[in-house]
Amino acid sequence: MAGTAWRSAVSRVLGSFKNGSPQPRNFIREMQTVTLIPGDGIGPEISNAVMKIFEAANAPIEWEERNVTAIKGPGGKWMIPPDAKESMDRNKIGLKGPLKTPIAAGHPSMNLLLRKTFDLYANVRPCVSIEGYKTPYTDVNLVTIRENTEGEYSGIEHLIVDGVVQSIKLITEQASERIAEYAFEYARNNQRASVTAVHKANIMRMSDGLFLRKCREAAEKHKDVKFTEMYLDTVCLNMVQDPTQFDVLVMPNLYGDILSDLCAGLIGGLGVTPSGNIGANGVAIFESVHGTAPDIAGKDFANPTALLLSAVMMLRHMGLHSHGKKIETACFDTIRDKKVLTKDLGGNSKCSEFTEAICQKVRDMD
Amino acid sequence: ESLSTPSNTPETTRGMVQDPTQFDVLVMPNLYGDILSDLCAGLIGGLGVTPSGNIGANGVAIFESVHGTAPDIAGLDLANPTALLLSGVMMLRHMGLHDHAHKIQKACFDTIREKKVLTKDLGGNSKCSEFTADICRRVQDLD
Numbered sequence: 001m002a003g004t005a006w007r008s009a010v011s012r013v014l015g016s017f018k019n020g021s022p023q024p025r026n027f028i029r030e031m032q033t034v035t036l037i038p039g040d041g042i043g044p045e046i047s048n049a050v051m052k053i054f055e056a057a058n059a060p061i062e063w064e065e066r067n068v069t070a071i072k073g074p075g076g077k078w079m080i081p082p083d084a085k086e087s088m089d090r091n092k093i094g095l096k097g098p099l100k101t102p103i104a105a106g107h108p109s110m111n112l113l114l115r116k117t118f119d120l121y122a123n124v125r126p127c128v129s130i131e132g133y134k135t136p137y138t139d140v141n142l143v144t145i146r147e148n149t150e151g152e153y154s155g156i157e158h159l160i161v162d163g164v165v166q167s168i169k170l171i172t173e174q175a176s177e178r179i180a181e182y183a184f185e186y187a188r189n190n191q192r193a194s195v196t197a198v199h200k201a202n203i204m205r206m207s208d209g210l211f212l213r214k215c216r217e218a219a220e221k222h223k224d225v226k227f228t229e230m231y232l233d234t235v236c237l238n239m240v241q242d243p244t245q246f247d248v249l250v251m252p253n254l255y256g257d258i259l260s261d262l263c264a265g266l267i268g269g270l271g272v273t274p275s276g277n278i279g280a281n282g283v284a285i286f287e288s289v290h291g292t293a294p295d296i297a298g299k300d301f302a303n304p305t306a307l308l309l310s311a312v313m314m315l316r317h318m319g320l321h322s323h324g325k326k327i328e329t330a331c332f333d334t335i336r337d338k339k340v341l342t343k344d345l346g347g348n349s350k351c352s353e354f355t356e357a358i359c360q361k362v363r364d365m366d
Numbered sequence: 367e368s369l370s371t372p373s374n375t376p377e378t379t380r381g382m383v384q385d386p387t388q389f390d391v392l393v394m395p396n397l398y399g400d401i402l403s404d405l406c407a408g409l410i411g412g413l414g415v416t417p418s419g420n421i422g423a424n425g426v427a428i429f430e431s432v433h434g435t436a437p438d439i440a441g442l443d444l445a446n447p448t449a450l451l452l453s454g455v456m457m458l459r460h461m462g463l464h465d466h467a468h469k470i471q472k473a474c475f476d477t478i479r480e481k482k483v484l485t486k487d488l489g490g491n492s493k494c495s496e497f498t499a500d501i502c503r504r505v506q507d508l509d
Contacts, residue, residue, distance in 0.1 A: 137383070200400075233404035240383060240408035258401060261376035265383035 032318065035087045036063040039097030041292025042302035047097050049304035049355040050311050053330070056359035058366075059315065059323045064091060068099060070113055078108045080117055088118060088283060093318060095311055096287040100294075115148060120277040120285065121175065122182045123148045123256060126313065127263040130272055132336035133345060137266045142246040144263055145186060146256020147179040147211075148277065153253045171207040171252065173214060180218035182278060183250035187225045190316075194226035195219070198235050198251035198259065211252050235259065239266070264289070271344050274309035276317065286314040300350040303342040305331060308358075330361035379405060407432070414487050417452035419460065429457040443493040446485040448474060451501075473504035 038047035054061055066084040073079040088094050099110040114120065123146040129138055156168035183195050197215040201208035212229060219227035230238075232255050238245060239259075243266050249259060264273040270290040277285045288306035296302060308331055315324035334340060340357040341347025349357075375398045381388060382402075386409050394402065407416040413433040420428045431449035439445060451474055458467035477483060483500040484490025492500075 135384070200397075233400050236379075236401050236405040237408040237412065240405055241412060254397075257376050258379050262379035262383060262405070265380035269380065269384060 031060045031062045032093070033062045033064050033091050034314070035084070035091045035094040036065045037068050037084070037094060037096040037099075038065065039068075039292065040100040041098060041294045041297040043097030043099075043292060045298070045300065045351055046288065046302050046304035046307045047095075049302075049351060050095070050308050052355055053308060053327060053358050053362060054311070056362045057323055057327050057330075059320065059327070061315075063095075068096075068110060068114065070102075070108055070110060078113060080113055085117060088285070089281075092282045092284065093314060094283075094285040095307070095314055096285055097307055098288060098290060098292040100292045114285065115277070118277075118279040118283045118285065119149070119281075120279040120283070121147065121149050122179055122278040123260065124186065124276045124278065124313075125260045125263065125273060125289075127267045127273065129267050130332060130335055132332070132338055133268050133272060135266060135268050137243055140243045140263070140266050142243065142263060143186070143190075143192065143248045144256060144260040145179065145183045145248060145250045146260055147175060147250075147252050148256070149253075150175050151253030153257075169204070169207050169254075171210050173210060176211045176214035176252075177218070179250060180215040181221075183215075183248060184218050184222035184225050187248045188222065192225070192248045194228060194247045196228045196230055196235075196246065196249050198230055198232050198249050198255050200232050200255075202231065208252070215250060232259075236262070239263070270306065271303050272305045272309070274306060274313045276310065276313050284314070284317055286310040286317070300352055301343055302351045303344050304351060304355060305335070305345075326362060326365055327358075330358045330365065333361050334358050375401070378402065382406065382409065413449065414446050415448045415452070417449060417456045419453065419456050427457070427460055429453040429460070443495055444486060445494045446487050447494060447498060448478070448488075469505055469508050470501075473501045473508060476504055477501050 036047060036051075038044040051063060064087050066081070066087045068080050068084050070078050071081055079085075096114075101107060101109050101111075124143060125146075126143045127140055129135070129140040150170045150172060152167070152169045154168055154170040156170065158166055160166055180197075186192070187195050195215075197212055199208040199212050201212045215227070215229070219225070232251070235246075235249070236259075239262060243263070251259065260275075261270075264270055267273060270288075273289060275287050275289045277287065279285070288310055290306055293302065309328065312324045312328045312331075315321070315327070334354065334357045335345060337357075338347070340349045340353050342349060342351060342354050347354075375394070378389075378392070379402070382405060386406070392402065403418075404413075407413055410416065413431075416432060418430050418432045420430065422428070431453055433449055436445065452471065455467045455471045455474075458464070458470070477497065477500045478488060481490070483492045483496050485492060485494060485497050490497075
């Protein structure tokens with residue numbers, strides 16, 4: 001957009017004028033616009049919390065709010081509102097709160113609709129133990145990367161005869177290659193030491209076999225990252241005995257669905273777990289994966305941690321590492337201090353109080 | 367978020383690691399069972415202490431330990447017989463021999479709890495035969 005280009009040109013000139021050579025730190029940092037989908041239930045209040053904290057941190061983010069509901073387009077096909085799609089396609093980066101799916105018959109799942117609209121092929125969940133929020137597992141620091149477009153969730157089922165149903169698990173070379181490549185790129189960009197492919201190719205020789213083969217091929221192209229393979233049941237067995245042995249895990253859809261939730265459980269549940277969805281064409285949507293919690297909506301009880309940590313993930317994805325670190329540290333410090341905690345974290349503070357405590361810490365860091 | 371009865375596999379695994387005590391009997395199709403049965407074995411200490419039974423048609427039932435053959439320690443009197451023993455207990459219960467099952471299981475658990483005679487994998491340095499003898503002694507004392 002012309003305005004943005006002019007602004008950044010002026011910043012560059014001012015910067016070089018001050019010091020003779022352009023210094024990144026002295027820029028008026030160019031603001032980046034992100035599509036914000038507050039969602040339903042507690043969505044709006046936790047989104048507000050995130051916006052407040054980002055403001056306190058002087059994060060160079062401008063929020064463009066959009067609503068996502070399923071509407072019927074011309075031709076009767078379900079789609080998301082055109083202005084939401086246009087915003088996402090333009091901004092590329094989005095942050096999303098929880099969405100409710102109406103019970104009306106034939107209404108598609110909102111998450112499925114978003115996934116299809118933006119070809120969100122990778123679901124990424126970093127699971128890091130939160131000091132101050134005790135769970136039976138400590139020092140967890142792993143990432144699950146789940147192929148999110150095919151596999152066991154292709155939705156292809158048919159009745160052979162009465163009482164005999166068949167479900168197709170679809171694995172394609174293209175999708176497997178794409179997710180494998182992404183996993184290694186992620187490992188490299190986030191300084192992770194290893195990628196483990198999770199599979200059952202011993203049983204599902206052709207489908208998981210193909211998936212595994214593409215992972216091995218990607219490994220060959222990324223020799224700076226260690227590659228291992230492990231059967232899914234062995235992963236689960238080991239995960240509950242010693243999760244610290246795991247780093248980045250990449251797997252097909254169903255295994256990813258299961259493992260990503262399992263790992264969220266290790267660190268404390270969906271209320272504190274960040275999540276990101278990577279799509280084609282540079283689109284990435286970060287989201288909290290808990291529900292809309294209608295019973296506490298609007299009462300200032302909600303815990304914004306999951307959405308906040310997803311927003312931190314978003315900052316890192318955008319290369320804004322110092323802002324990401326600052327906000328994440330403030331959040332973890334607040335939880336560790338245990339003075340101001342929302343009810344689900346074991347305290348009795350309001351969402352606004354918890355948010356303010358984080359804002360305070362963020363401001364103190366400057 | 368509440369942990370009200372989850373019914374899909376991802377929720378269940380999440381519930382398992384947060385509070386496994388909420389679960390009782392779980393029945394499921396093949397793949398989910400492969401995953402969950404190993405996950406749950408992990409919760410109690412791994413395949414070295416987990417019993418297993420396979421029920422077949424025509425009244426056939428085969429009980430088994432689900433760990434490996436451990437060739438590196440085979441024949442060295444270092445093995446831990448707990449998994450096979452607990453599977454044996456499961457077998458006795460299946461056959462209606464509840465008193466014997468209870469006696470043997472109690473002796474096994476008491477030996478482990480006392481921590482005096484434990485095989486290496488359980489954290490001790492006793493031989494398989496010593497561990498076995500301890501359980502035998504307790505079983506005899508229970509009469």
